Amino acid sequence: MKKRNPEEFLMQGNEAIVAGALKAGCRFYAGYPITPATEIAELLSVKLPGVDGTFIQMEDEIGSMGTIIGASLAGVKSMTATSGPGFSLMQENLGFAVMAEVPCVVVNVMRSGPSTGQPTAPSQGDIMQARWGTHGDHPMIVLSPSTVRECYDLTIRAFNLAEKYRNPVILLVDEVIAHMREKIILSDREEIELYERRKPTVPPEWYIPYEDTPAGVPAMADFGSGYRYHVTGLIHDVRGFPTSRPDEIGPLIMRLFRKISQNLVDIQQAEFLATEDAEIVIVACGCVARAAKRAVGEARAMGLKVGLLRPITVWPFVRSALEKVLATSRSVIVPEMNMGQLSREVKRVNQGRAKVFTLNKVDGTMITAEEILDRIREVA
């Protein structure tokens, strides 16, 4: 009998998110039970105390978001996890984390909506909410895993990006990915790069908490470390104090955008499959990309030149990756489990270069490879 590999696990997406969070150094979780994300809270309530971390079940998702921001300001890597209704409740404090530049990770396991919707059915209806859910103009980083292993990898990456750019990072997960079980190999020998927020090295009296530097990301002091400063959701000057001066408001908002936009090469990831000679390119993320991969294989077997572009970073949208495939393709198909959210972004970048076809499904079931293949045949 073959001996079981102790580094091999059969794991759910939600479990892999927990494993990734612990690996990334997450030591604080605040959350509220909600399907289909509950496993993340349950598992972390078991695991965090054993690694001197903290789990707290809050009275609602608004409180959960506030609590992880507070914990992060005290210097601890923090996260929460939720689904649509809870994600809606988190939006105000999510905006606070953007404005006050507090690193944190929010997992949204998407359910079918709107409202209570279908808690156990998959959907990709929150793609635009993840980008624009909180009020006001703001940057946002959103990652979309497509496999259980990627749930692990992208959770670690979410923490790294949050720490590096001092912005909340959203892990936008399809219900199918969160509850699907796959084989995953997790080894302690694997070298994984972890990023910690940059802390001030200057004496406290020289510390400028929201300094406008070329890199755009100021050093962040933990509360209690001797750097007494002010944190606010109000528009603030470089010292963190509220301001109404146009010459301070503009530069703050510009810097919040700039720290992300000048680092797109670092932040953006996309997978290309058979796109070099593709005349038809499918753009899909999450579980839909899995069906699309199979459709690409079958289409190729039929002699059709079809490829797949899978945005791993959903926001900021992978414009340069899409432009690369638009240079060779005549048609783009965007299958997604909503009424057309990713396709809006594809059309915006496309500017009429290729023909963009949509494939929308909102009945609470996955888009199948056959359905994508049918659409390929229609446009071929």
Next chain:
Amino acid sequence: MPDVTKLIHKYLRHEKKFPHVWCPGCGIGTMLGALIRAIDAVGYEKDEVVLVSGIGCSGRLSVYVDVNTLHTTHGRALTFATGVKLANPKLKVIVIMGDGDAVAIGGNHFIHAARRNIDLTAIILNNSIYGMTGGQASPTTPYGMRSTTTVYRNIDHAFNISDLAAVAGASFVARSTVYHAKHLDSMMAKAFRKEGFSVVEVISHCHTHYGKLNRLGGAVEMLEWQRDHGVTAEKAASLTPEERADKFIIGVLMERELPLYHEEYGDLRKRAKEESKT
């Protein structure tokens, strides 16, 4: 140098531009004074204090104080404070809220922070109105009174913040007024010294809106009202029921020993480690 000047130099941010945002005669300035006197009295180091505030007139208080300060979203100050305290229990966490902030939009967080007995002090400035937005009714606007949203008189019944804190599970509840400034100092110092969820309800006035809309006079008249209506428990006992009817009690209203959340969590961690071994 007078003592008050020393305190101002020590605890207020010299780089922050004064004057403050509050109306002349507002009680929040008195509360700020009491706060720094009480911090000084208990001997906290500035680096270990985290002052968290919500939104509204009282929310603006945090920016002036030279400690770690966190000006949060409306009603959510206690949730941010919960995160700070549990992530680093060595920090001394003080939360400043208004009445609308603490028991309307933040009411749920208030009762749950009390029930958990998070070790922090919640100071609630109760001026019976939403001042920052121009005088709308709050959950502590008394029945029958006027505001810009209750011009035909308020038909909602007011919350008693101190009673609410007590039944929700707080370790310590005290009430004072901005008129009784010295008394307020001592209530705050007692609350800081008390381990567990401690609440100080600070009765104040908003002459700009509440006073004007209800013809209660200016700041001086409203302070005199506090002087005449805030009585100690001993004083109240000596009054006839008729005399007592329109009075409220100032002083320590409730104090008890309850397990601290972060200490309980420390024990939970030990249990988790032991159970994972077996």
